[in-house]
Amino acid sequence: GESVGLHLPTLSVQEGDNSIINCAYSNSASDYFIWYKQESGKGPQFIIDIRSNMDKRQGQRVTVLLNKTVKHLSLQIAATQPGDSAVYFCAEKKGNNYGQNFVFGPGTRLSVLP
Amino acid sequence: NAGVTQTPKFQVLKTGQSMTLQCAQDMNHNSMYWYRQDPGMGLRLIYYSASEGTTDKGEVPNGYNVSRLNKREFSLRLESAAPSQTSVYFCASRMSQVTAFFGQGTRLTVV
Numbered sequence: 273g274e275s276v277g278l279h280l281p282t283l284s285v286q287e288g289d290n291s292i293i294n295c296a297y298s299n300s301a302s303d304y305f306i307w308y309k310q311e312s313g314k315g316p317q318f319i320i321d322i323r324s325n326m327d328k329r330q331g332q333r334v335t336v337l338l339n340k341t342v343k344h345l346s347l348q349i350a351a352t353q354p355g356d357s358a359v360y361f362c363a364e365k366k367g368n369n370y371g372q373n374f375v376f377g378p379g380t381r382l383s384v385l386p
Numbered sequence: 387n388a389g390v391t392q393t394p395k396f397q398v399l400k401t402g403q404s405m406t407l408q409c410a411q412d413m414n415h416n417s418m419y420w421y422r423q424d425p426g427m428g429l430r431l432i433y434y435s436a437s438e439g440t441t442d443k444g445e446v447p448n449g450y451n452v453s454r455l456n457k458r459e460f461s462l463r464l465e466s467a468a469p470s471q472t473s474v475y476f477c478a479s480r481m482s483q484v485t486a487f488f489g490q491g492t493r494l495t496v497v
Contacts, residue, residue, distance in 0.1 A: 280426060306485055315476050315488030361428055373444060376428030
């Protein structure tokens with residue numbers, strides 16, 4: 273099985289409930305943030321992004337909230353489904369142009385209970 | 387459309403052995419990246435290539451070298467593998483403001 277994430281914070285939610293995954297970022301000058309989902313044995317997959325000139329952005333069943341005052345991001349998943357079980361990472365952009373790197377948080381494991 | 391393809395998927399090396407991890411993307415992206423992922427930690431950047439012909443060090447470059455062979459391919463080489471390099475390695479590519487796309491990963495164990 274996948275060894276990544278053995279010591280990660282875990283959020284357990286009942287199927288059908290809403291999930292909220294939180295992330296703190298470090299650089300007050302960061303202007304772009306992304307949430308990734310990583311299923312066991314797979315690479316990270318893009319979920320949703322947000323720029324610093326926004327407070328909220330909605331996708332399909334997902335919403336990202338950005339609080340620049342306290343440097344905090346959250347990912348809200350509505351009506352959580354078994355397929356949402358994965359490790360979720362937030363990432364902040366560091367640098368500019370093509371050489372920009374994304375600094376990733378350690379991740380949160382979401383477990384959906386039947 | 388395969389996206390980002392990494393080979394091999396699994397590898398076991400003895401300490402001191404060398405190997406090259408291969409990565410290819412078919413999305414015509416300019417930038418390519420190599421990350422490592424360790425338990426309890428986020429992805430850490432090893433090296434990146436902003437465009438064909440250029441490479442730069444990331445956060446944890448020691449013990450690694452890279453080659454941007456052409457626009458499609460970006461390889462990562464371990465010249466003398468060490469147990470501390472046991473990790474899952476991910477290649478990614480991106481174009482401009484588009485988010486990065488990741489490969490499926492290479493699980494490397496150094497014994």
